[in-house]
Amino acid sequence: ETGVTQTPRHLVMGMTNKKSLKCEQHLGHNAMYWYKQSAKKPLELMFVYNFKEQTENNSVPSRFSPECPNSSHLFLHLHTLQPEDSALYLCASSQTGTSVSEQFFGPGTRLTVL
Amino acid sequence: AQKITQTQPGMFVQEKEAVTLDCTYDTSDQSYGLFWYKQPSSGEMIFLIYQGSYDEQNATEGRYSLNFQKARKSANLVISASQLGDSAMYFCAMREGQRGGADGLTFGKGTHLIIQP
Numbered sequence: 001e002t003g004v005t006q007t008p009r010h011l012v013m014g015m016t017n018k019k020s021l022k023c024e025q026h027l028g029h030n031a032m033y034w035y036k037q038s039a040k041k042p043l044e045l046m047f048v049y050n051f052k053e054q055t056e057n058n059s060v061p062s063r064f065s066p067e068c069p070n071s072s073h074l075f076l077h078l079h080t081l082q083p084e085d086s087a088l089y090l091c092a093s094s095q096t097g098t099s100v101s102e103q104f105f106g107p108g109t110r111l112t113v114l
Numbered sequence: 115a116q117k118i119t120q121t122q123p124g125m126f127v128q129e130k131e132a133v134t135l136d137c138t139y140d141t142s143d144q145s146y147g148l149f150w151y152k153q154p155s156s157g158e159m160i161f162l163i164y165q166g167s168y169d170e171q172n173a174t175e176g177r178y179s180l181n182f183q184k185a186r187k188s189a190n191l192v193i194s195a196s197q198l199g200d201s202a203m204y205f206c207a208m209r210e211g212q213r214g215g216a217d218g219l220t221f222g223k224g225t226h227l228i229i230q231p
Contacts, residue, residue: 031216042118043205045218056218088157094216099166101214102149105159 002026004106006091012112013081021076021109023091031096032074033103034066037088049074050096081113117141118206118222126228127196134181135191135225137206143167146210148189149219150180153203162204165189166213201229 004025013019025032034046048056049068063085065077074091088110092103119138127133139148150162165173165180173180181190193200203226207219 033218035218040223042223043207043219043221045220048216048218050216055216058218090157090159092159096216097214099214100147100164101209101216102161102164103219104161105151107156107158110157 004091004093004104006089006106006109008109009107010110010112012114013078014114015081015083017081018077018079020078021089021091021111023074023076023106025072025074025091025093025104025106027093027095027104029093029095029104030071031094031101032068032071033092033094034074034076035090035092037090037108039087043090046076078111081111083113086111086113116222117220118208120206120222120225122225123223124226124228126230129198129229129231130195132192132194133196133200133227135193135204135206135227136188137190137222138186138188139206139208140187141208141210143210145212146208147213148180148182149207149209150178150189150191151205151207152200153205153224155202159205163191168213196229198229198231201227203227 031050047066067075088108090108091106094103146167148165152160179192203224205224206222211217
């Protein structure tokens with residue numbers, strides 16, 4: 001595997017379900033990010049982790065719970081979601097301390113909440 | 115107020131022509147970075163080019179160049195000799211704060227570029 005991978009690629013869940021999204025980066029980066037992309041809205045930053053520590057929570061509802069066990073893995077645990085949470089969830093990683101520190105994105109998980 | 119403004123929701127361009135995608139930004143930070151990403155229909159965001167606020171020269175990467183006008187707070191993407199494979203959504207994004215930090219990006223709404231044969 002190379003780059004940033006995300007599983008599953010598609011997920012359909014009911015409002016009472018609990019599910020998790022997984023992200024793995026194979027780039028040796030130390031920072032990881034979750035973004036939400038809803039239809040007709042800009043990408044919204046959700047969470048930032050740097051060396052496994054959460055450094056930013058962009059006022060995300062508690063029904064979204066992130067977990068970063070190490071610098072290569074990032075999870076987003078979902079519970080009691082609403083239909084308006086249906087979106088493309090993108091994970092990204094970057095290496096801090098470099099001149100550009102561009103973020104590399106995974107292919108995303110397309111989430112549908114019924 | 116929006117921090118990143120992309121005023122062109124959609125553009126049609128003839129193949130082999132050059133195209134300019136507009137982006138203006140708003141920040142009070144002295145140190146910031148501007149990024150352009152391409153998102154094909156497959157959904158993955160692909161990094162294209164970066165411009166730092168202290169960079170004096172406009173960034174270039176192959177057929178991509180960034181027309182950075184700091185006083186006007188604009189960072190337009192120029193694609194030379196467009197190709198059919200350039201058809202995609204294009205997003206301008208900004209990172210505020212120190213260069214090389216772990217800061218999230220603020221994105222614009224994007225421009226849907228369609229290259230016509």
